Amino acid sequence: MLSYAIRRLLIAIPTLFVVITVAFFMMRIAPGGPFDQERALPPEIEKNIKAAYDLDKPLIEQYAIYVGKLFQGDFGPSIKIRDFSVAELIMAGAPASMQLGLTAIAIALVFGVALGTYAAIRQNSAIDFVVMGVAMIGIAIPNFVMAPLLSLVFGLYLSILPTAGWGDGELQYKILPIIALALPQIAYIARLTRGSMVEVMNSNYIRTARAKGLRETLVVNRHAIRGALLPVVSYLGPATAAVMTGSVVIESIFGVPGIGTYFVKAALNRDYPLVMGVVIVFAVMIILLNFLVDMIYGLLDPKLKSR
């Protein structure tokens, strides 16, 4: 297990390097640059600015400079938000995104698994159909519809929560964004759990457990859930990484100081260093969480324990 873990971590380093390289060049292949805008810059000014950001150098040299600085922990300056470095922007935004994301995923896990299990053991009952129907709606409604609705209903009509904003990070500002983030995840996890639970409940080892005369509660809690959670766990890796790095929709609607916005805005603005910064953060999260998932998998799945 330990050598496997070490091997996995070592593979992560070249993976990350490939991601950085591909992202760097893909971003530059995209037509248009950071200074192409409604009011074009006079050529001499554009020349000055490009020189200030090393953008006038050959691409391969820019890449070398970038990677070199990266090794020293320097992510470079943001081209569009000039008072901050990329590292500063990410450090300022990451805590909020991660906090909301982690809470949302934890809530989603608890509710999703509970609802999915409940639906599975009452398979084809009215409750099953209701839960799965609602889950389907939860998946189908995009968050750019759900988020403004939540804000409108709880913020404006009922006036029990702020419509948006962050204040000084008080809980009241976080509730709606967390719900909006968690809802589709609850729906998705519930469906996943139900599906695999139904399968597990019909498998041989559950029949054996029942035949042994175990009580149904024990069968479900000790044996079935463990097996049924495997697909949920593998889904959680990338899902957690995605939710924790923020959502552009949720952040712009609720005014959350996260980093999710940068994925879209930085790319549209061709803010090259900022794009690279968030890509690296996302890649690291994916790698770490997938690693974690594999470790948990090992614990849950007896077949993998021996590796």
Next chain:
Amino acid sequence: MSDNAMTAKGLVNGLLKSSRAFVLGTALIAGSMTMLSTSQAQAEKILRIGNDGEPQSMDPHFISTIQTSRISDDMSLGLLTYGPDGQPVPGAAESWTVSEDGMTYTFKIRDHNWSDGTPVTAQDFIAGWERLLDPALGAEYASLLYIIEGAEEVNTGKDGAKLAAKAIDVHTLEVKLTAPAPYFLAQLTHQTAFAIPRHVVEKYGRDWVKPENIVVNGAYKLVEWVPNVHTKLVKNDEFYDAENVKIDEVIYYTYEDRTAMQNRFRADELDVARDIASEQISWLRDNLSDSLRIAPYAGIYYYAIRTDKEKFQDPNVRKALSLAINREAITDAVLKTGELPAYSFVPPGTGNYTEPAYVSWKDLSYGEKVAEAKKLMEAAGYTAENPLKFTLRYNTSENHKRIAIAVQNMWKQIGVDAELFNTEGKIHYADLKVGDFEVARAGWIADYNDAQNFLFLGEERTGPLNYAAFDNPRYNELMLAAENEGDLKKRAELMHSAEAIMMEAQPYIPIYYYVSKQLVSPKITGWIDNAPDRHLTRWLDIAK
């Protein structure tokens, strides 16, 4: 099966119990927080503004968006500044004189201080300009100061170049221009012309604008900037006119989502929203008419025709394309937000100008216009069977798309088959700049209130910004003559003649004049709608 149900019920019950406690706890906290914030609001006057874009920088030299200059205008005092009605009024300069040839300005700097108590001097302004023009700084807007003698040479790194600005004494500043430019005074309200606190910039370098370091000479100073959320400014007690500044704190909340910003305004979490969700205009007119402010704004929405392409070299074809556009239908049926149909390139009411030079056919009925357009197209050899084919480009935006579709249909009736082509903004403007288009959507908002700031777009020497590649010798001549004309009236006439040529040739098809659209709470006093759309917080107040 009953056992199964029991288990599930247990699970769900447990969850419900804990979530009930969670909701209850949240409600309690939420309640107490609301009470807390209300009691704070009574203590001091806080203005909450929804700003429709993230600021770029607090450093005046790195600012090029209107959303950022709103904040910077509250913090810095230019030699001139925007008055309550958006017109230039004395700021850091209490008075000035202009030489007879209109090329030398001498400013008397007001006796006032930076927010750390250090006096503001003439040298601080020169230092600001020199920094802006330093090629190594890479300031986007440096060219705005090219009207000062030596500025362009300094910014382009010419050897021995020197800016023709000198401090005669601590409070006297003399500037020489390259031409008698009547818009120079208006230009001094712009952030590019602000002074910098030399002592602070030298000490902290680029970090001088961090909240803990920044020193300003305007009415407010920066205390906090949370990226993507807000920038918070508090009243600067060192400001020379601090006794007349009523609002203690102003917070600019960043909101790119117009609907979200509007909802916050409706929930009384914002006092001003600097843009509206245009698609909800009828609802706003019905329900928030006391807050809705729509006013003419110094900008033009137009289609550029690439005149150096063979099919567009015939001015009659361009004229026909322009004639066939039903501008009233676009403003009244497509946009519906109070924009005005445009028949000139310079919006009416622009400074240092006469009434704009409208197209000669402005007052024809739409039917007559179409008939005339058809005639011109037929003369050029284009009919419904043999249409003129080209691509109409626009950058991503719901409104650009709707207008393009409408125009495409209007053109169909005169024998034009226009294909629509949409790209995101960066690609759009990159292609426009190098002339890689046939007809394309563009817009221009004045940097300073002067007709020249629109008409220069048609000058050959303007380069890439002259998207249409319009090159009319007479037009170029008239604009050059206007630049060197010291007499305001004569200058306006020269520019008017130039615009008349442009409107006859139609390299640019004007479509509508912009309007500013915002929500301003009725309890805000001192807000005067104006074409530059400048509303400095120092002129505002909040009624009880």
